Amino acid sequence: MQNAFIELPWAVALILLPLAGAMGCFLFPRISRTLGLMTSFSIVVSVVGLGWQLLEHGSYRHAVGGWGAPLGIELVADGLSLLMLTTTAIVGFAISVYSTTYFKPALAVRFWPIWMCLLAALNALFLSADIFNLYVTLELLGLSAVALTALTGSKEALSGAMRYLLATLLASLAYLLGVALLYHSFGSVDIAVLAQQMQAASPYASGAIWAALGLMAAGLMLKSAVFPLHFWLPPAHGSAPAPVSALLSALVVKASFYILLRLWFTLFEPLVNGEAINTLLGLLGCAAILWGSVQALRQTRLKLLIAYSTVAQIGYLFLVFPLAASMGSIAWNGVAYLIISHALAKSAMFLSAGNLLCFGGHDRIADLDRVVQRLPLTAAAFALAGVSIMGLPPSGGFIGKWLLLEAAIIQGRWDLVAVMILGGLLAAAYIFKVIGHTFTQAPVTHEAQSVSASMQWSALLLAIGAMLLGFLSLPVLSLLNISDITATSGVGL
């Protein structure tokens, strides 16, 4: 019985279930809410199943339709993918619960099918093992994300979505060109095969390979919105409906970063092998941290503040490139930890911003008007998520930052230490700017609308999750190191 449970093809279920859910939601709009919620829950169950499988067998491979790597499509899962899938399942479930009451029926009909599509794309992305599949999932992800951004159809949302669409299409195109060039050079799109061949080819890499590297990296960086390619993010994330902003900031941006991380350390690291590019990526990360934080501090509207905070937090992720070069495991663990704790904390933040927006009808920070008394659960969710974003203990953000700081100090990278600390201080400044105003009374009080319990609790539980991560570092990091993918590039433990 137990064996049968483990041996079910959970990875396939992770992709097929949300696809079926999307279809169902589209065909039966009346029950789309129930269908969506059930699908989200079934994804959580499937991830547990997959995790069990991984713990039993180490990494996991599944040849779709019985066709193996060189010809067919393979699904691969290791520690990092499992971590990303788990985060997606948990955050996705919370967002689904939130959305059941957030959207009015007219919008809900449009929201659920696209959201299920997006979940399918995310899960497929984290399970893909070849760069062309990654392209397909990336494109599906981008398009459904744009559609969700434009959901309300307001002028602001449409212009934000349009910018987002242009950016994401350009990025996918660049990535696809890179894929074509690599396929031309090596005759394969499977990451493992490519890694071997590129290792061999690295001393005399041709222009085509360099061009492929540049194009793919640029495309993925544009999608990850690293400074200075972040221009599309604040308007898109700031104008979308709250649950959409949450999933964009928490999951979608991380997906393209995940691909970059994976390709970088399996394909490109042996090729570049020089410090120049790593240093450049690190510099961009630093610039993102400082620029994003300063911009966040200057915002007067809550959702834009949170969106700029995402720009800053993505900067931290890019510090892995200079740090992982010689301090592999510590920096690696730190970045993985930051990814998941940021996903939980930032989605909690956007969801609580959505509550505040429903509650007061606006998101002007200075007019928050005694939210602490009147909407305590939401205020608590925002504050707890803020603690993790600032990197104060006890929270997942603290663990991630501690590991990164440790890696930076061991390498004597005091510039990075200074930037990380400064980023933390700025984060505290912009978060407490909001929290301070939740205590005071606004000059003009607004008629308060009621906010449903499921919306309040889903935000709060996500924030509590980000806190709990501060105590779970050992189990989470041991999951991450199931057949560490860094081992293939020699960066490993």
Place this chain on the structure above:
Amino acid sequence: MSWNAWVPLLVVMSSLLPGLIIFGLAEDKARLRIALNLFGALSKLVLVSWMIWGVYQGYHYETRLPLLPNLELVLRAGPLALLFVSLSTILWLVTTVYAIGYLEDSPHRSRFFGFFSLCVTATVGVALAGNLITFLLFYELLTLATYPLIVHRGTEEARQAGQTYLRYTISGGALLLIGTVWLYSLTGTLEFTPKGFLSNVGEQHYPALITIFALLIAGLGVKAALFPLHGWLPQAMIAPAPVSALLHAVAVVKAGAFGIIRVVYDVFGVEFSAALGVLAPLAWLAAFTIIYGSLRALFQDDLKRRLAYSTISQVSYIALGVAIAGPIATIGGVVHLVHQGLMKITLFFCAGNLAETLGIHKISEMNGVGRRMPWTMAAFTIGAFGMIGAPPIAGFISKWYLGLGALNTGQSWVILVLAGSSLLNAAYFLPILHRAWFMPPPESWPHEHPDKHKGEHKGEHRDKHYWGHKETAWALLLPPLVTAAMALAAGLLVTLPFSPLEWAKLISVREFYQP
């Protein structure tokens, strides 16, 4: 795992859990809230007494939980930890009673008591921390838990004060974080050990160690209000009186001072710090802060602000005692942690009573208040004389040991600082006492408690608020009397086995200068 391994965790939980439950309570469930608060405070008291007895007998109480690869969350009850834990436990109980009386019928009490409990949890965690990362964790938690108490009133002024508080403390926390990670990267451990854990660090790292020491002390100095990092403290006076009392006597300020003791004795080791040459600057800084705080206090007319500057001055006695680096001065510094707490909390309770009962906030309004509120002012007088260092009150013991220790290590300049500070203390406390006891009272008080007189409010309010001929509510009057009595007892009964002084001697022998 034996029962002893869980006691420290239970001590932390005994205020955390009631606090979390209180957050969820409805505003009108006053009885349940009081019951939870008192249950937490009393059970903590029982557990701590248990541990004091056990440690005296030589038992070990230690909780270890995994936190990071190779780093654990360690809660350990050594003699020094217990000194601070018992101080915070006893004063928490007293302050809870006071706060219940003080906040009667004011809004948002669930939130207040919830964060109040979190604050004590963090303080106890700081005290019990067995390594630097656990210390850091609770130290930051303390910053976060006190912020809502400071902005509790929800006015624009309170918000500004809260922002100032955070600007100082979060920056301090960041310095502490850098120092801690750096230290960890050099040594691979952060475990507090008697005589420090740095003896294996090579000599080429000594400049780095000096920088780390400066970072750690700067980070802790913010909360300990060392000059020039003291700016937040007078502003934080905006908080309700029980918060000021707790902030000054136990929680925030003391966490910083306690951290300095830990860093000097259990991270660097006192001999090693002296060899590095980092203690002399710390002593000068502390001495300067002592004089500076007293001078500033002299010119404050607002009672709470004068007390705040007095705190800045008094807490640096602890840092001074540590930095003099001799066994006797150490006893003086460590015992002052307790003595200052007892005396200062008394003073703040009294200031709160004056404000709550008569609306007195300024010293210039205090003429003749001793006749109107004799018991409150009696407690205030004991606290003030203790601060000046008059025997037989607790403050005298601290100053005596500090002076003796300084002479013992040949640093006679400290005597001048102590004498100057005592003179200044007298200069800013005696006029208050003179006003209160010997000047004629005014026709009417600034804002007397409306329900004091019979018949002013009839009906249902009367029973609840009628204070009769008493000078103020029992819940407000008892706490300062109790703490004043304790301050007196700590000075009179110094030779009893569990007096603060005897315990400080035990710490000095067992932890700091063990043979």
